[in-house]
Amino acid sequence: MGGAFEFAGDGTQAGTHMVEPAGGAMAWPLAQRAAVYRAIFERRDMRHFAGGEVATAVLHRLLLAAHHAPSVGFMQPWRLIRVRDAALRQRLHALVEQERQRTAEALGERGAAFLRLKVQGILDAAEVWVVALAEGRESHVFGRRTMPFMDVASAACAIQNMWLAARAEGVGLGWVSIFEPAAVAAVLDMPAGALPIAILCLGPVERFDDAPMLQQAGWAQRLPLAEVVFEDRWGRPCAWVGRAPNPRDLVAAVQPGCADMGPRRIVCLTEETTEWLYLLGQEHRIVGISGYTVRPRRARQEKPRVSAFLSAKIDQLLALKPDHVFGFSDLQANIAAELIRAGVAVTVFNQRSVEQILAMLAQVAALVGCSDVAAGHLAAMRARLQGMQEAVAQRLAAGQRRPRVYFEEWDEPLISAIRWVSELIGIAGGEDIFPELATQPHGKDRIVHDPQEVVRRAPDVIIGSWCGKKFRPERVAQRPGWSDIPAVRHGQVFEIKSADILQPGPAALTDGVEQLHRIITEWMDRHGHDRTV
Numbered sequence: 001m002g003g004a005f006e007f008a009g010d011g012t013q014a015g016t017h018m019v020e021p022a023g024g025a026m027a028w029p030l031a032q033r034a035a036v037y038r039a040i041f042e043r044r045d046m047r048h049f050a051g052g053e054v055a056t057a058v059l060h061r062l063l064l065a066a067h068h069a070p071s072v073g074f075m076q077p078w079r080l081i082r083v084r085d086a087a088l089r090q091r092l093h094a095l096v097e098q099e100r101q102r103t104a105e106a107l108g109e110r111g112a113a114f115l116r117l118k119v120q121g122i123l124d125a126a127e128v129w130v131v132a133l134a135e136g137r138e139s140h141v142f143g144r145r146t147m148p149f150m151d152v153a154s155a156a157c158a159i160q161n162m163w164l165a166a167r168a169e170g171v172g173l174g175w176v177s178i179f180e181p182a183a184v185a186a187v188l189d190m191p192a193g194a195l196p197i198a199i200l201c202l203g204p205v206e207r208f209d210d211a212p213m214l215q216q217a218g219w220a221q222r223l224p225l226a227e228v229v230f231e232d233r234w235g236r237p238c239a240w241v242g243r244a245p246n247p248r249d250l251v252a253a254v255q256p257g258c259a260d261m262g263p264r265r266i267v268c269l270t271e272e273t274t275e276w277l278y279l280l281g282q283e284h285r286i287v288g289i290s291g292y293t294v295r296p297r298r299a300r301q302e303k304p305r306v307s308a309f310l311s312a313k314i315d316q317l318l319a320l321k322p323d324h325v326f327g328f329s330d331l332q333a334n335i336a337a338e339l340i341r342a343g344v345a346v347t348v349f350n351q352r353s354v355e356q357i358l359a360m361l362a363q364v365a366a367l368v369g370c371s372d373v374a375a376g377h378l379a380a381m382r383a384r385l386q387g388m389q390e391a392v393a394q395r396l397a398a399g400q401r402r403p404r405v406y407f408e409e410w411d412e413p414l415i416s417a418i419r420w421v422s423e424l425i426g427i428a429g430g431e432d433i434f435p436e437l438a439t440q441p442h443g444k445d446r447i448v449h450d451p452q453e454v455v456r457r458a459p460d461v462i463i464g465s466w467c468g469k470k471f472r473p474e475r476v477a478q479r480p481g482w483s484d485i486p487a488v489r490h491g492q493v494f495e496i497k498s499a500d501i502l503q504p505g506p507a508a509l510t511d512g513v514e515q516l517h518r519i520i521t522e523w524m525d526r527h528g529h530d531r532t533v
């Protein structure tokens with residue numbers, strides 16, 4: 001039951017001063033403060049229930065908690081209806097089911113993924129309660145003249161109170177809002193003007209998950225705190241957010257097992273591990289990065305740059321007193337050897353395929369004690385790739401064909417796509433014209449010795465990503481014989497920045513593959529049905 005918390009990307013870090021009460025003498029004792037945060041961080045929206053019942057005394061406390069919520073002008077707009085009649089429950093369930101189908105249609109490409117989500121537990125929950133806004137709200141002008149929806153905000157506070165109290169009571173609660181309000185109002189004989197906003201499913205559950213179900217399913221991720229907090233102007237960051245002490249430490253103080261672990265002074269010799277640690281909210285562990293790092297942008301400002309790809313400033317690097325160094329590939333073997341001899345722990349990954357990238361990300365996350373948080377991100381990446389494949393399959397079923405894609409990693413000599421790029425081209429809807437080269441791990445083995453071979457393989461799309469150098473499509477078009485290539489004839493020559501696709505980490509599996517998918521599906525829209533291009 002419960003246990004570790006999900007703090008995905010909240011950007012906070014461990015701090016020893018956490019237990020100091022912010023409010024001085026007015027603050028509660030440590031254990032009580034911890035209990036409040038525990039309820040907040042362990043509350044979950046529940047859709048799976050274990051039958052049973054909720055004792056009347058518990059229900060009574062939950063209702064009191066709801067009724068003690070804040071409300072605009074103290075209007076207390078909430079009305080709570082217990083649904084005991086099994087036939088009524090069935091009708092509510094049917095209304096939700098109806099709206100679920102409509103929502104799926106409205107979601108378009110994501111509709112199928114949405115239908116796989118469980119979005120209600122109306123038939124299984126011990127209790128069903130409907131929360132509605134009372135009629136006659138027009139008379140409440142205080143706080144609602146410019147924002148009449150403050151009544152909904154107030155009722156949401158009541159539901160949140162109930163949600164937190166239910167978690168502390170060990171009772172699961174799920175908020176279902178997928179319904180047509182007028183239909184629910186009619187089922188429950190509500191007066192004109194009353195507005196149902198929630199069907200609450202309530203009852204015993206087998207477990208509370210550590211992370212939101214929608215996160216585990218890869219539907220959405222919690223945003224980093226720094227992304228939603230501004231100072232003075234919209235979009236202007238608030239400097240200390242993300243560096244604030246972590247409330248998790250307060251909870252950990254009374255509940256062992258949530259403490260920070262793993263290396264605390266990491267040097268990342270390549271970009272992908274840096275990006276990943278930032279995504280995990282673990283950037284405070286990084287003490288040095290690669291000079292090529294651009295993701296996230298702020299890493300360049302925040303961290304010393306101590307390495308190129310093939311070389312590193314070993315003295316400077318050691319002066320940072322790293323307790324772990326992450327590297328990539330046999331090309332960094334010499335740097336790694338020097339560091340190991342100097343007594344540093346070094347992990348050098350050698351991921352080449354999409355699966356190997358995902359495995360590397362899971363291993364890095366485990367090293368810094370973030371497996372749970374990582375699982376959500378990885379599930380989201382997998383889900384997006386799967387969604388892309390499904391969208392491509394639909395296009396193929398509708399008679400479109402995959403474009404032949406030539407991906408150029410370097411121009412002098414020509415080097416074609418590395419394995420993960422080749423795989424991502426396939427996932428995004430294309431077909432790599434040099435699949436036999438993609439399996440070669442080393443650039444020298446992916447050289448296209450005869451440029452006329454590209455002409456012969458007649459790619460429909462050419463994508464350049466000249467490893468750190470600006471791509472020049474006009475030069476590609478000027479190569480002898482290349483003006484006959486369909487991609488050149490139809491202006492289908494594009495660049496994807498190497499930072500987005502040639503790093504075997506989060507970038508390639510998110511922004512990189514999205515760009516591939518956009519280029520490829522735009523080609524399919526225009527030429528996918530045309531067999532002669």
Ligand SMILES: Cc1cc2nc3c(=O)[nH]c(=O)nc-3n(C[C@H](O)[C@H](O)[C@H](O)COP(=O)(O)O)c2cc1C
Binds near residue numbers: 046
């Ligand atoms: C206003 C509101 C309406 C919601 N409606 C639904 C719903 O219809 N079905 C559902 O499965 N979850 C619903 N949820 C739950 C959210 O999906 C959930 O809060 C979110 O995914 C985060 O997960 P967590 O609550 O477990 O932290 C709703 C939540 C809110 C605040």
